[in-house]
Amino acid sequence: MNAGEIWVLGGKPGSKGSGVPGPRIGYMPQEIALYGEFTIRETMIYFGWINGMTTKQVNEKVEFIVNFLQLPGAEREVKNLSGGQQRRVSFAAALLHEPELLILDEPTVGVDPVLRQNIWDYLVQITKDQNTTVIITTHYIDETRQAHMIGLMRGGRFLAEESPDSLLRKHNCESLEDVFLKLSVIQNRGKRRRSSILHEITQAMTAQIPAAELGTEAPPTVDSHSEISGEFGEPLAPPAPLAKRNSSIADNRELPLDLPPEEQIRSSFKDYFNFMQSHHMKALVWKNFLWMWRNVAVMCFIIGLPVAQIILFCLSIGKDPVGLHLAVVNYESNINDCAIYEKDTRCDLSYLSCKYLRYVKLKNQKVDYYETEPLAFDAVRHGRAWGTMVFSSNYTEALKERIELGKDADPEMVDLSDVLINLDESNQQISLLLRRDLVYAFQNFANSLATVCNYSTKVVSPPIRFNHPVYGPVVPNFTDFAAPGVILTIIFFLAVALTSGAMLIERNEGLLERGLVSGVTGIEILTAHVICQFLIMMFQSVMVIVMALFVFDITNHGDVWLVTVLTCLTGLCGMCFGFVVSCVTDSERNATYLAMGSFLPIVMLCGIIWPVQGMHPSVRAISFFLPLTLSTESMRCILAKGWDTNEPDVYFGFLATFLWITVFLTSSVLLIKFRKG
DSSP states (O other), X not given: OOSXXXXXXXXXXXXXXXXXXXXXXXXXXXXOXXXXXXXXXXXXXXXXXXXXXXXXXXXXXXXXXXXXXTOOOTTSBGGGSOHHHHHHHHHHHHHTTOOSEEEEEXXXXXXXXXXXXXXXXXXXXXXXXXXXXXXXXXXXXXXXXXXSOEEEEETTEEEEEEOHHHHHHHHXXXXXXXXXXHHHHHHHXXXXXXXXXXXXXXXXXXXXSOHHHHTTOOOOOOXXXXXXXXXXXXXXXXXXXXXXXXXXXXXXXXXXXXXOOOOOXXXXXXXXXXXXXXXXXXXXXXXXXXXXXXXXXHHHHHHHHHHHHHXXXXXXXXXXXXXXXXXXXXXXXXXXXHHHHTTXXXXXXXXXXXXXXXXXXXTTOEEEEOSSHHHHHHHHHTTSOSEEEEEOXXXXXHHHHHHHHGXXXXXXXXXXXXXXXXXXXXXXXXHHHHHHHHHHHHHHHHHHHHHHTTOOGGGGSOSOOOXXXXXXXXXXXXXXXXXXXXXXXXXXXXHHHHHHHHHHHHHHTTHHHHHHHTTOOHHHHHHHHHHHHHXXXXXXXXXXXXIIIXXXXXXXXXXXXXXXXXXXXXXXXXHHHHHHHHHHOSSHHHHHHHHHHHHHHHHHHTTSSSOGGGSOHHHXXXXXXXXXXXXXXXXXXXXXXXXXXXXXXXXHHHHHHHHHHHXXXXXXXXXXXXXXX
């Protein structure tokens, strides 16, 4: 079929009042398209509710169906049935609500001959008694003898469409298999002779067309795969110029049969806003929760995974490294003398190198003594230490002269008062933290010495004073910086994985298609998933926030409820992104690639592990439009600064999250509605 319109049950499918798709149709796909975790009764309840039946009506039909199709007990789970029994349950789901039109794809595969005959007898009965139309595809040709009309198809083309008796009489055969064989032979002959016929017709028709109209186009080629026998209404397509010339004639041809008038349905104002039907939502939400209940182990893993991730983050990220080895060469004193003078807390200006090293050790770093500088450098080169410290032989005297004489001190003595430090700069974080610890250790050493000697600590302090921070702790840590982004990232991407997997399973197993045929809309499917998985995501969010803020004491000066709302909204945004992923991919593998491929760019570009201000200007512009950038900054302002939604940096994060939710949901609905497959 290349053009025209299809009318089903007297109306256009999808038009208002047609009931198609909807409960007027019963559809059994070639796949099983059932939930293996559900029992037979639960499966019937789900499809019954979808098609507007009550639970009482479903239970009454279940007893008949189980007996008629010779199924085991109604409480048996579908996954524990044989392949043939599962197909019978799928057939029962299509038959359950007594539709006007039954479309069955090989319903008798894997069924014993006696039951197959019973099924055919029942189908014939409902066509007579209930005015039901049944369309069946099957590869058992002889079982179609009871049909009123059969269509024989081979190679994607109809060979014949008539009643069984007419075909047998017309072709003088005793069985329909012989008819099919005869028509197949005729089709093959037609293919062999069609090329010559088509060539003759084309030449004759082309001769009537002026050369200017044909132009310089090459003669049409014939594809052997497209050749047909002409036995069943097969049109002979003319070449392109002829098609253009005769298009007006073709367009104005009268249809052989008048189309039935389209039913006019009055629409109320309320109908334009009635996007969801209650019985659909009831069935979908119940189905989703039942699946969760039947997969307790999976749900425990899903709920426990974000908790485990935030625990690992808090235990491993942001803490200062300790136990770092420093190779020390102290020409002023040996290790035994230092052990004595390290503990001296009097105002004694001797062996100051030992007293300084005491404060280095208080920073939880390891001091390893070496006799010469080459040995100390060799320790760094072989990875046994992170740096070297060298004290001159008269370090104390040189330092005292530097302090007492100031600008009049001997330049050589000034040089000897320096501690020579060489660090392993291959690891930036460790190098920066070691620099900080060594500077802080010297400042603490100088302040302590000034205090015991009755000097003002300002004398030994740099002429810069850092007062108490406006926001944040006196000694900032990376954990507080990264925690807001990590919390949102965990919730966002776990929601992506959860929703994309659920939708793909439904689609790839045929459940989504079966629901759409029953009249369920894309909005209803998405809404049902959002309701069920949002509850799981809320529990995940609360658990993560409790572990981060109350167990590991991540800095929080803001409203916990505001933090919870933003986290839940980010999870909802991740759910919607998961819907998009499931709609644009065809398999779980491709969905995993897309989800994991988006993980690293979002983590790198959304200011989670590095400030956005440190990025290249072009990358910074891209970062602004990513889903977690503004929400991460908003969360950081709430936790570290205690801001509320009156501040732009906070409410911009909420607005951006709402915007991304809208974009992802709209895209999902459109993809479900219009994407082929």
